[in-house]
Amino acid sequence: MSFPSTPHLWRPSRREFLYVGLVGTVGLTMSELFRQECRAAAAAGKGQLGLGAGKAKSVINIYLPGGMSHQESFDPKLTAPVEYRGPLEAIKTNVDGVYFSENLKETAKVADKITVIRSMTHGEAAHERGTHAMFTGYRPSPAIQYPSFGSVVSHELGPRSDLPPYVLIPTQTTPYAGTGYLGSAYGAFALGSDPANDNFSVRDLTLPGGIDAQRFGERREMRSVVDAHFSALEKSDALDGMDSFYQRAYAMISSEKARAAFDIKAEPKKIRDDYGRNQAGQRMLLARRLVEAGVRFVSLTYGSWDHHDNIKRANGTQMPNFDRAYAALIRDLDERGLLESTLVIVNTEFGRTPKINGTAGRDHWPKVFSIALAGGGVKRGYVHGSSDATGGEPDSDPLSVEDYAATVFHQIGIDPEKPLITPGGRPQLIVKDGKVVKELLA
DSSP: OOOOSSGGGOOOOHHHHHHHHHHTTTOHHHHHHHHHHHHHHHHHTOOSOOOOOSSOSEEEEEEOTTOOOSTTTTOOOTTSOHHHHOSSOEEEOSSTTOEEETTOHHHHTTGGGEEEEEEEEOSOOSHHHHHHHHHHSSOOOSSOOOOOHHHHHHHHHOOBTTBOSEEEESOOOSGGGSOGGGOGGGOOEEOSSOTTSTTOOOTTSSOOTTOOHHHHHHHHHHHHHHHHHHHHHHTOTHHHHHTTHHHHHHHHHHOHHHHHHHOGGGSOHHHHHHHOSSHHHHHHHHHHHHHHHTOSEEEEEOOOOOOOBOHHHHHHHHHHHHHHHHHHHHHHHHHTTOGGGEEEEEEOSOEEOSSOOTTBSOOEEOSSEEEEEESTTBOSSEEEOEEOTTSSSEEESOEEHHHHHHHHHHHTTOOTTOEEEOTTSOEEESSSSOOOOGGGBO
């Protein structure tokens, strides 16, 4: 911030004064996130943020970037010619007549707790466009930037339990996980480091160097005195609401519950081992801790699934860790009584070509692919839709991106047809032309 040479031309407002002081006190990144969110909430007159009325109180979105092959995961083609079937065998699940690919051995044991969708479809064969569709529910447009599911949840439902409403594990790997036209007020809190690392810590959850708890409390008290002073000067009742980001920033740092939610090392050794001491395992375990504590939407990424070459080797490297972690997450949530209130999504930007290519891999294929849902009021032990005999087209009950998005928002208590207002003042539906797929719901 620069000051004009003529002193009377710059009279700091309370916000500017506090902005300067806060940078060295609780960290700019988190405080700015809270500042903008609360400013937007106050400006919109939202008041107390509601909890929503859906079956799901929280969402864990597990994104497998690159385009996971449906044939080598949830939709193996048992009777197709080998050039379509691929190099992996199919295995039975604990649901009669349902088979998964051989590297999903643990997930096969929890198939009775999940819904598999084998008929997901859209027309975007480029990574960026497919990712945009699955993160926002919209096809990309040069005229508007659409918000991610997590940012819409943040906008509509807001925070609870001194925790940010939307968290990314470990960080934002795609711009389509962002806020779009909603603005940075509803951006995600990104960890900044991987929970699988031995030295894992979350930025902004520790006091700055040289500031102990007593000094932190003194600065908080000092801020309240300055707050009152400027409130009297500016005579604005809205300032308290607009600047409540300070209270949230302080609350998150001083809240034992908030800090404990991110403390993955507090988990018993056996549980950490059950999930797997790797990226898939520890990311999913931390996601469970966060939704258990009150985070509304956790989005995590794992692996790289763009398997154009040697899909047997590539899948064998990536899938077993995912399989172990995902099955552990479903069991853990179920045993804790959290699965019905937590919608767990496994998705990817598109599938892979029906036929194995010349380098023993598969190429991009958005016409049909598989995703999985669990908890949050969806059916258990259910397969929705199907692809044809070679995995090239939907054969029954195709699921569009719009219908998928509408169903997800419905389950978390958000009306998918609600209009939001863009910066230009135009209404924009959360989901356009989507319907809730009741066949997926319990």
